[in-house]
Amino acid sequence: MANGKTTLGLLVGNRGFFPDHLVESGRKQVLEILEKAGIDVVCLSTSDTKFGAVETREEAEKCGRLFREHSDEIQGVLVTLPNFGDERAVAQTMRVSKLDVPVLVHAFPDEKGKMGLEDRRDSFCGKMSACNCLTQYGIRYSLTDSHTVDPGGDEFVAELEQFAAVSRVVSGLRGATIGAIGTRPPAFDTVRCSEKILEANGISVEPVDLSEILFAVHALKDDDDRVKARVDAVKSYFAVCDAPIEAVTKIAKLSAVVDEWCDQVNADAIAFQCWTSIQENLGVCSCASMSMMSDKLRSAACEVDVMGAIAMHSLALASNTPSAILDWNNNFGDEPDKCVMFHCSNLPKSVLPNPALSTQDILAATVGRENSWGTCVGRVQTGPMTYARLSTDDLEGEVVGYVGEGEFTNDSLETFGGYGVAKVPNLQDLLRFICRMGFEHHVAINISQVAGALHEAWSNYLGWGIYHHG
Numbered sequence: 001m002a003n004g005k006t007t008l009g010l011l012v013g014n015r016g017f018f019p020d021h022l023v024e025s026g027r028k029q030v031l032e033i034l035e036k037a038g039i040d041v042v043c044l045s046t047s048d049t050k051f052g053a054v055e056t057r058e059e060a061e062k063c064g065r066l067f068r069e070h071s072d073e074i075q076g077v078l079v080t081l082p083n084f085g086d087e088r089a090v091a092q093t094m095r096v097s098k099l100d101v102p103v104l105v106h107a108f109p110d111e112k113g114k115m116g117l118e119d120r121r122d123s124f125c126g127k128m129s130a131c132n133c134l135t136q137y138g139i140r141y142s143l144t145d146s147h148t149v150d151p152g153g154d155e156f157v158a159e160l161e162q163f164a165a166v167s168r169v170v171s172g173l174r175g176a177t178i179g180a181i182g183t184r185p186p187a188f189d190t191v192r193c194s195e196k197i198l199e200a201n202g203i204s205v206e207p208v209d210l211s212e213i214l215f216a217v218h219a220l221k222d223d224d225d226r227v228k229a230r231v232d233a234v235k236s237y238f239a240v241c242d243a244p245i246e247a248v249t250k251i252a253k254l255s256a257v258v259d260e261w262c263d264q265v266n267a268d269a270i271a272f273q274c275w276t277s278i279q280e281n282l283g284v285c286s287c288a289s290m291s292m293m294s295d296k297l298r299s300a301a302c303e304v305d306v307m308g309a310i311a312m313h314s315l316a317l318a319s320n321t322p323s324a325i326l327d328w329n330n331n332f333g334d335e336p337d338k339c340v341m342f343h344c345s346n347l348p349k350s351v352l353p354n355p356a357l358s359t360q361d362i363l364a365a366t367v368g369r370e371n372s373w374g375t376c377v378g379r380v381q382t383g384p385m386t387y388a389r390l391s392t393d394d395l396e397g398e399v400v401g402y403v404g405e406g407e408f409t410n411d412s413l414e415t416f417g418g419y420g421v422a423k424v425p426n427l428q429d430l431l432r433f434i435c436r437m438g439f440e441h442h443v444a445i446n447i448s449q450v451a452g453a454l455h456e457a458w459s460n461y462l463g464w465g466i467y468h469h470g
Contacts, residue, residue, distance in 0.1 A: 002172060002268075002320060004168075004320040006038075006040065007040040007042065008034070008076050008164070008167065009067045009077040010027075010031070010080065011043070011077055011080070012026070012027045012030070012043070012080055013079065013084075013086060013126065013130065014083060014085060015083060015084045015086045016055060018121070022082045022083050022119070023051045023082045024051045026083075029151050030080050034160070037161070037164075040073070042066065042073065044063050049062065057088075057089070060090075061096050063097075064094070065096060065097075068096070068098055071099060076101050076102040076164070076170075077099065078104050078106060079106065079130060079141075081106065081107045081108060081121075081127055082108050082121065082123065083121045083123060083126070084122040085123070085126045085130060087133040088133055091139065094134070094137065094139050095137055102141075102166050102456075102457070102460075103139060104141070104144070104163040105127055105130055105134070106127075106144055106156075106159070107123035107124060107147065109121075109123070110123070110124065110148075127147065142163060142166065142460065145159070162456075163453075165318040165319070165453035165457075166318075166456045166461070169314050169453065169454060169457035170461045170462065172313065173203060173310070173314060173457075174203075174462075175204075176202070176203050176204070176310070177203075177204045177267050178205050178268065179206050179267035179270035179271070180206065181207075181213060181272045182209065182210030182272065182277065182278075183304060184305075185273065185276075185303055188303045188304070191271075191304060191440060193307045194394045195306075197392040197398065198399070201462065203310065206265045210278065213254075213261065214281050214282055217254050218282075226256045227249065227253055230256050233252070233292070237292055237349060238357040238376070239357065241356055243357045246283075247373035248357075250282055250283060250284045251284055254286060258270070258293070262293075269300065269310065270299075271301045271302075271305050271308065272304065274290070275363055279363060280367055284372075285359075285373065285375050286374065287302075287344060287345060287346035287374050287376055288346070288375070288376060291349065292348075294347075295322050295350055297320075297321075301444075305325065305440070307392065308442045310390050311390045311444035312324070312325055312444040314390075315446035315448070318454055319446050319450050321350060322349075322351060323444050323446045324380075324446075325343065325346075325445070326342060326343050326420075326442070327341065327342050329419075330342065332421055336427060337423055337424060337425060338427070339422055339424070340413065340419060340420075341422045342417055342418065342419040342420075343417060343418050344360050344363075344417050344418070345419075346418075347378075347380065350447070351380055351381065352379070352380055353381050355377060355418070356378060357375075357377075358373070359374075360372040360374070375418075376418055377417060377418065380408050380419065380420030381420075382407070382408045383407060384448065385406055386445065386446050386449055386450050386451045387404055387406065388443070389402055389443050390464075398464065399464040399465070400465040401464060401465075401467070402434070402439065402468070403451045403458070403467075403468055403469070404424065404430065404451050404470045405424075405449050405451045405470060406423050406427075407423050408420040409421045409422070409423050424470075451470075
């Protein structure tokens, strides 16, 4: 599950014949900013090395050993250069640490009025040397948008936030477990994927037959304390309206059982067989239970869309907010950059404010209205959003995907389910790309702007083939 915590290793570079008082003040400034940003830090102390920085081979080994000792905590490394820095020491530190985490290379800017021997940094030049050595050592790294960035400005804070998101996504996906509850509906060949390709990328799929979940649900008594607590949770989470208590109780039981199973197998996210077996054998939809899970940052995708669940989980890791899964579903009149995004739905409350608990009218025609309670009805909140999709390319043996940003608008629309009007720049180009490349109609969304972080994490550090739209 996404937990929002970020821990970075801090590597402060130094080179002795450049002004080292800049290293002392620069390290202090960066540490203060990291603390203010709520980021935990692992770094050398001023008693370990001169100014707590790294210049010599001995200091690089000392810093590398420190990082290695905290390898279970460190999700990324910030390399900051208050002066030119020693490029060999930077690369050697990472080699000794044996960390395989994102690395951000940051350089302090010089000031035009302070270009004498006592105050000139030359970090502008030193950054190139550090990157050169990291490349020689085979260490992947990230760059700030501007070559040099003042740590005291908003730009540096934004860079830190993005890098923290990149680090959370990479660490959160490596070793992740995705629960696959049931088999995909027969009509959904579109969401097939390769578990072997995922396993080769450090992501495991933990399957369970839906019958085992349903058996555990049926075994729960209505007066079980777990059930009572979940019934109260459902009533406080949804506008229950005219939903019968029998349906609410079944939803509560399903929620309890799935959460307990996820805890047992340590599932970070799930993909659920949401129709029609569960309606026919339990008498409710799974959407409400899935909505509540996603709202707690354990993303839940429908129709056993494992890759959709991974995209949802990635967005949640990057933003620390709940994700949802939707269909690219309808055109919006004749506006080429707008479309209707829709699902039945299982959207979390953070995406779908004040959701009403309702029936699934499409399924009701097949399974009966009395068996289709449990969907979340309402309109997606307006504002910026990031969309993302992943697939396994089984012929090439790799993970591929796309990511981009847009917004949900307040355009008038009357329909059913969970829905929103999305505006995406150059949407028609994106839709042609989706169709030409054979991507699914499902897409994960998050009410945030984290496309840059997701693209960097997926493509640079995980090595996936990712298209960044826009």
